[in-house]
Amino acid sequence: MPDDYDKAAYPEPPRQTPAVDKQTALPxxxxxxxxxxxxxxxxxxxxxxxxxxxxxxxxxLVYYHQKFRRVPDLMDCKEGDFTCYYEADMQWRRDYKVDQEIVKVIQERMRACQQREGHSYQQNCTKEIQQFNEVTKNFQSRCKYLTAETWTHLVQHYS
Missing domain, CATH: 1.10.287 (Helix Hairpins)
Known part of the structure; x- marks a missing residue:
């Protein structure tokens, strides 16, 4: 520090912190x-x-990473095996929901492309449209005749 600084402007800090002055003896x-x-x-x-x-x-265990083992389809269950009926029903319902979500995601992608491209979407979104058509065709081929009501009817018939 230079020797010519103003000591009044920058006073030195105290060397020791003073003790707190207590007013009473009570805590x-x-x-x-x-x-x-x-x-x-x-x-x-x-x-x-x-x-x-x-x-x-x-x-x-994260619920969306849960892996279920594959079980036989309802048609492959032995007569009177109610556990097999239940597991096949639950597996079909999970598969159905997953397939529905896949269709929704692909449809959202196609609509986003259509929104982004405007009137020229048929030319610029051919990949998304083709993918959507393929996914919906696969979904319909798998689930066309087996809706939830039909599946429930089959479960009741076999039980």
Missing amino acids: NPALILSKLFYYTVDLPVTTFRDTIDSIRSKNK
């Missing part, structure tokens, strides 16, 4: 209550939550 009740709350409520709850979170993070 602060707010401090006592806050520590009491921390040790009786906050600390146990936080510790419990952290313990549970660490256990759950080890056994974490």
